[in-house]
Structure formats: structure tokens, C-alpha cells
Amino acid sequence: MPPAKSPALRPSHLPPVELYRPADLGELLAHAADGVHLLAGGTDLVVWASQCGEPRRLAWIGSIDQLQTLDITSDRAHIGAAVTLSRIVRSGQFRSLAPAVVDGAAVVGSVQLRNQATLVGNVCTASPGGDTIPALHVHDAALDIVSAAGDRRSVKISDFVHGPGQTGLNTGEVVTGVTLRGLGQREGSAFSRFTQRNALDLAIASVAACLSFESDGRTVARAHLSMGAVGPTVLDADEAARSLVGHPLEPARLRNCADLTAECCRPITDHRASADYRRQLVRTLTMDVVDAAAERAIPGWLAVEAP
């Protein structure tokens, strides 16, 4: 969890830390109950620890086999908490099941970061701009959580992230993985984000779309749109998504849908971008990802003129 506030002018320095390497989930839960922070890829946590001088007690989850699993069936996938983004990006099977998630995982940080960072870590960081979260939304993902007492529960991702850096994880609980729904027939998904640099950057707006078509191959049967970096959490654009359902995906309808997403997002102005520019990006990204998702659902389909 990121610290609420880092002391303004404290020099960045990683203090000495106590590092535990639990061999199984039971040991990990014991550490978690004891207030030890969980270390997955560490690409966020080590930076915070350097900036804030804490946490100083960490338990690394990487040696727990159970958390390294990447289970893929015909219609769903389970990604263990220690599975790195690189593993997801490299899995062809996973790509055909949830292409939008791969779109997001593939642009996090840099190659070196992705080799280290985990998908579940990206979710638990709970950044409004987390690159995998919008795609997990449109794939109806749920977090698999286990408590210190061994009780298991499953929480929808939209219920899990409460705000920047805030999740619904209770003290002593551990996220063991995330389960998501794979694409069905005539269904496609895509994610796109806007950054000012081609690597090592954070999204200033992002959109994911999942779209399925009726058997006529033209009429939209189901749609799910989700937006990142334009609100305190990733937001679902339900009205915009509904506007597509039951109709062929024509340019005017797509433009209208893009306008609806731009209207329903709640961006802020900060040093990265202004609110109205973020709205413009959401509008543009919506057109791009709906187009890309449709193309993946029905290859050869091009709703709007290609650039």
C-alpha cells in the first residue's frame, strides 16, 4: 500500500529491511497477520520504502509455488499473485483469452520492470492509472482473497479498489490471485492508453473495451467499457457501453459512444494533464479501442476509416 504522504524533503534511501521468504501460504498468512508487508515484484514497494523509510519488514511471495500458477481453461484464467507481467505477455494462450489484459500488461514500465512486476501487484497498488485494471474490469475479473483464519472470498475488481492506493483488503488478508472471464465467440477486447513517452511512463488516460456481436456479425450483443486515470479509481462507462448494444457499430454511433465516455469520466487537472485534455483523450481512446476490440471479435471488421 503506498504511504499516504511522503515527507517532503526526505532523501531517498532504502533502509535496512527484514526480509522473510515464506515457503507456503500458511507461513505467508502468519507473516501477514503479524503486520509484515507482502513483497511481490517490488517495483512499487521498494520505491516507497526508499522514499519513506518504511515498511521495513517484508515477506517475499515468490517462493510459494501455489502463487506462481497461471491456469488457463477454455473460458477463464486464474493468475497467481506471483505471476509476472512478462509471463502474461509471453503466453499466447492467455493472449487469445484476454487480449485487453495483455495490451495493458505489455505497456507497464519497461521490459525490466515487467520481468519483475506482477499482475496482482499492479491491482493492489490501486493506482487510478494502473495499466491492467481497466482490462480486468471488462473481463469481469475477481480477486481471490484468503484471510489469516483461512477463509476464502472472491471480490469483484470494481468492488476491490476503493480509491488511490486503497483496496478492500482487510488486515491479515492476502490476495492469492485473480480470476477472469475469457472471450467467447464473436467477442473481442482491447486496451489502449495515452502516454507522452514510449516507455517508462504512466497513462494520463486509458480505456478498455470488450465487445461481443450477435450471430449476424454486425449487431453488438454485449459491451463493456472501462476507463483509467480519469477518476479516483478505474471507472466503468456503463451508459456509453449500453449505447452500443443492439445496434450495428456504425461511425456515428461510435462517435456518440465516445462522447458519452468523455462525459461520464471524472478527470482531475494535475501536472501531467488538464481535465479537459483527459476527456479528449478518453474520447479518442474509446474510438480506438472499440474499433480494435471489434476487429478482434470479427477480423476484417473496420467500423471507422483506418488512420
Place this chain on the structure above:
Amino acid sequence: MTGEQPATSSPAPAAAGVPDRARGLARYTADLIPPGTVLVGLARSPYAHARVSSIDIQAALKIPGVLAALTPADFDDIALGHQGADEPVLTRVARYVGDGIVAVAASDQDALLRGIEALHIDYEILPHACSVDDALALDQPLHPAFLDNVARRFSAERGDWEAAQKRVSTWVEGTFQTQAVPHAYLEPRATLVRVYDDRLELVTGTHFPSVLAETYGEIVAGWGARLEVVTPDIGGSFGAKWEHPTHLVCLAFAHRLRRDVAMVLPRRDDMISGRTRVAMRIQMRIGATDDGELIAKETMIWADNGAYTGHGPSVTLAAAIRMDNLYRFSALNAQAQLIYTNNVPSECFRGFGSPQSAFAQEQLIDELAEQLRIDPIELRRRNAVQPGDTTLHGWQVGSCGFNDCLDAIKDRIQTHRRENPMATSDRYRFGYGIAGATHAISNRGYDHRFDRDMMSLAVEPNGVLRIESGEVEIGCGTVDLFAGIVADHLELDRERIRLVLGDTATVPHGLGCFASRTAFFGGRAALDASRRFAQLCGRLAIDIGLPADTAIASVIEAAVTANRTMELRVTGSYEPDHVTVPDESGYGNISPAYTYATHGCCVRVDTATGLTTVVCYWAAHDTGQVLNPQRARGQVVGGVVQGLGFALAETTLVDDRGHMQNPGYLDDRVATFADAVPIECIFTPTFEKEGPRGAKTIAEPPIIPVAACVANAIYDATGARQWRLPMTPEWVWRSLCAKGVLAPDRTAD
């Protein structure tokens, strides 16, 4: 005496130093700090402008591991800065967020941080100004001697302005804003001080070891100690790593504690207290006749000095006048003021003010071309400075290949246009841009005593030839050229030559690596030393009983056998005789030669997001003879990519309290490998008779025209003129909205 005939062979094959860096073998200052070294840290001001009303260090000193603390009172008589002498080592008045107030030394990092947190410092907050306009309006001087906050004013008027004005039929004008960017070197500032009896050894990555030795040496002498400066491998600088208060803090602790001390700035600290490029508002107008003769140019500059004076004065003067020397104007009028603000102190940065002024000038030349309906390359060609010219600012132009550069870029753009019909759509627009540049080599105005370089050659007892130079290997492999020149001139095996650099205790004086001077000045000194060495070898040969024209390698071999290697030692030097110290207005032939360049590019602008993608980039340079094509190309590619960062992304963001909002490379978006673009380097060789083997220099020129070149391409693509840097997607999008060039269904809210 000139720089000799053209090179007959390539003098510099693979780099000696660069592969070491690439393989991770380079040892930077931080790598040299042994465990157990005393660590130093600073308590920094959280306020942009505040008087320190009280300091209590007692609680900090009680923390186990904390060894000592220094306060402003320990440095009362010292002020840093060659051109301003206005920066305290530790300050009683904080003038920017991050200004150092108290320094703490401790035996480990944890104790150090606890010690700093235990300091008690009270402040009386003063009104602050983080822009030049606010500073000019502030009724409180940031430095007592400068009541209006103007640190320096410059004025340069050349030619007959009244007469020239009458000949102008068309004026173009604009006000351009350039930004402060950190130098973005990979190695943060790091300092190690070793103590040997009464001698202090300062180990730090700097490109000015002899300058630091001189400046700090006088201060340290006041403490009854001596100083030498050692430069290990440097992880980049780009103009930033001159004097810095942290050096003196470490020297003082080492002297007081009689122990080795070290300080490595965390990235954030380095960025808030490092230095930046001088941000400028440039108001400019250029007048021409109907048939495209450039007549008059008027420039007004408001430059942001930041809290203290680095080389802002020279940079501002350079921005006011240097780019004028690219064209044959009849009259020039430049006024500039350098203004104190509560921002991070500024410093020179690759390009030395010219990237800023080129951004204004080269866009206005394009504006003029459009208004006069003349091709922009043709307009530049007609007015280009020529060999033999003496410009209005007193530059005596020797070799000049500006026209060749323009022709090369014209050719590339025409070919690209022909071979790549552009798929312009409502959303994506394509355009081409060009921009020119000129630059000096060294700057006679820098040190009024001299501008020279020295190099010694000495044969070691085993017959290895040692080259000793006060110049610095800053990471481009430049000094390796010295070995190449010596080996080539003396026909020696490169394996039998050893370079000794970077320790002021042992090497001859070198002014330092700045102003694109190292290859030129060092190269000439290497040639002079080689000639002298050859003469010496001739005399020794006769003495030993060999023919006077015996090959140098054989003479060295004979000297080893005869135990007479100690006689083979010479020092060569180079000091150009036709340069002049410029007057206050910058008039003078400041450089032994001048370089020229033209860049061209093709961009794609996404009108829906404002994102500019550079599709193709061409950089044509007149750098005289190219001594090492691979290195020269490396400089050009590096300069262009760095320039693209300056043009499109990098900036320093400061909030209304004066806190830097982006003190890291996440939000100071220096270009990454993924942002590099296809770049073709074109060398249009001239022969510079003053240069070593006809060479000039390539270090700074490649960054100068980039922002202007991209801006002109964006204009060509969209019709929206770019007045402000960086040209981020949002900013370009806003300029498109203002211009009404967006696709109808994608307009702004």
C-alpha cells in the same frame, strides 16, 4: 602555424573508454567510496524564499552515529560562482526549495537521516517569485545588491539600425517561451574527499578539474590545507557539473573530522538542487526586403537565472547574439536581462543558449519565407554566412559549409517526399521542417587570462609513451582522439600509448571540457606535442648514433636500451592567436573556428491527441574533417535525441509554492530508447585550417536546431505555430484547438 594537412588514415579506431562504460566496467565516484566512509547529508529549505531565524543542532549531535554538523556560520566568507559569486555554501536566506541550510556528517545512512530529521530550523517566510515577471514585480530583492532582481543586463547594437530599418519591407515577429530542463545526466552528483595529512583530495565527476582545483584550492588554503582534484569516470554532465556547494561541504567535513567523507545525491535531491538550462522568453522580429534579403533582427530576452548565478550571464548573452552569425544581416539590436527568481539555479547546458534562440529565429525565418513566398531553404541559402566573412558580431569565419548542409537537407526532404506519398487524413497530418544552426568552438570570453590547452608526452622506462592531459573524458570518447593523433603523427602502435587524465596533481593544465573545445584544442595540443617529440627523437637519435630520420618507434626502443627514456619528455600546447576577448556586448572573434548545421525532419501530428511523432530525421553538419565517423555520428544521434526531449517533452514544473513537481525521470520525460527515431547523419566536410587535421567540432551543435526544426514541421503539418516549449501533446492539441484545425467531430469541449 595551422592544424596540418588532411589525415591520411583514420586516427582513432575502437574507443578505449567507451566499451568499458558499455560493459559496466567504468568506475564512477560512488563506486570508489569504501565502506566506513563518513556520509554527508543536507537539511534543505522547504520554502522558496525564507530567512533562517534560528538553527539548533544540539539534538542532532546527540544521535548515535552523528559526528558533526555545519551551519551557514561555518562558510560566512565564501560565495561560489565565477560569474556572480552569489551562492553561499550553506545559506542564511533560502532562495529556492532545496537550498542547503545545515549539513550533517554521520557514520551511516540511518544515523544521517535521523540526524537531519532532528535538526531544528526556524524560518521567517519571505515573498517568493518563480517566474521572471513575478521577480520583476517583487518589491523585495532576492540578493541585496540587486534591488530590481536583474542580475545582469546586456545590450548589443550593430550596424546602422535606422538605415537598415528603412530597407525592410516585411517584418515577422513573435514571442517564444523556452523552459528550464535538468541536464538529466545518469550519474547524480557524487563527491568523495580523501584526507592525506594536510592534503585534501576531491574525487568527483566534473569536466573542469583544474577550474575546481583553482577555485576551491584558494578556499582550502585559507584552512591551511592543500587540494588536488581527481576525476574518475563521469556519468554525464552536459554542462552541469561545475562548482557545487556539496563539494565544499564535503571538503570542510573532511578537513574538520580528519576522515574521508562522501556524499551521493539521491536523484530527487540532485534534481531539486542540481542545475537547469536557462529558461527564456524571447521576443524577436526579423525584417527583410521583398526579394528575400535579411536586413535587420531585433531580440529581447528575459532569462531566468534562478536563485544563484552559474553561467547564466554568458548563456544569456550567447542566446542574444550567437545565432545572428548564421546570416548576413545589415543591422542587429539585442537586449537581454537575466533575472533572479526563486527557481533552481540555472547553468550552461549543451548548446549554450542557442537551442533557445534557434527556436525563435529559425521559426521566424520560416514565417518570413512563407510571407515572401520563397522556399525556406532558398531564403536561408541566399542569406547564409560565407567563408571569409566577418560577421556583425566580429566572428571571423574560416571554413563554412552552411550552404552544403542546406543543400543536403533539401535533397533528403525532396527524396523522402517523392518516395513516401503522405497519407494525410482528417486525423493525421504530415509535415516537413528544417532549421539551421551555428556554434563556436571554445569561448575566448570564458577565462580572460587565456584559452589554451597543454599536453605532455613522456616515455616510460619500458618504452610506453604516456600522454598527460588536463582534459577530461566526459563519456564521448573524445580524449581517445588524442592518442589517435599522437599515434598517427609519430607512427606508433596504439597499444604502446597510455593516456593519463584527470588528476590535477600530475597532469598539465587544461581548461576543461566545455564549449565543444576538447577535440579541437586538445587535438591541436596533441599535434604540437607530437611535433616537439619528433624533434626531440631526431636529436636523441643523432646523439645515440642513429640516422636523424630513424623511425620514432626505433628511437624509443634505442632509448630504452640506452637507459635514456627520461630525456624523451615534452609539453606541447595550443593557444589560437587570432581570437579576441569579447567586449561587454559580446563583440569579438571568440573562437578559432565556427561550425554549421542544418536539420530536417518529417513529422506526423495526431490532431485528436496533439501527439507529434517524428517519422524521419536528417542532420547535416559541417564539422570540418571528420576524424572518427562513428564517434561523430554518436554525438549527432545523441544530440538529436536529447533535442527531441527538449522539444517535445522535458520540462521543470514548479507549483505555486516553488516546489518542483517532477523531480525524477518519470515526469521529467527525457527520451528513452523507445523514443529514438530514425536519424540520418550527413557530414558535409570542409577543411578547417586552424583545426587538428582540418577538423572542427561536433559536441554541442546537434542539439541546437532540433526544437526549431520540429516546430517548423508541426507548423507545416497543421498551420499552428509553436510559441512555447516543450511541445507536449496537450500543448500542441491546444494550439490546434485555437487554430481551429481539428477534425470537426473531435473538437475541444
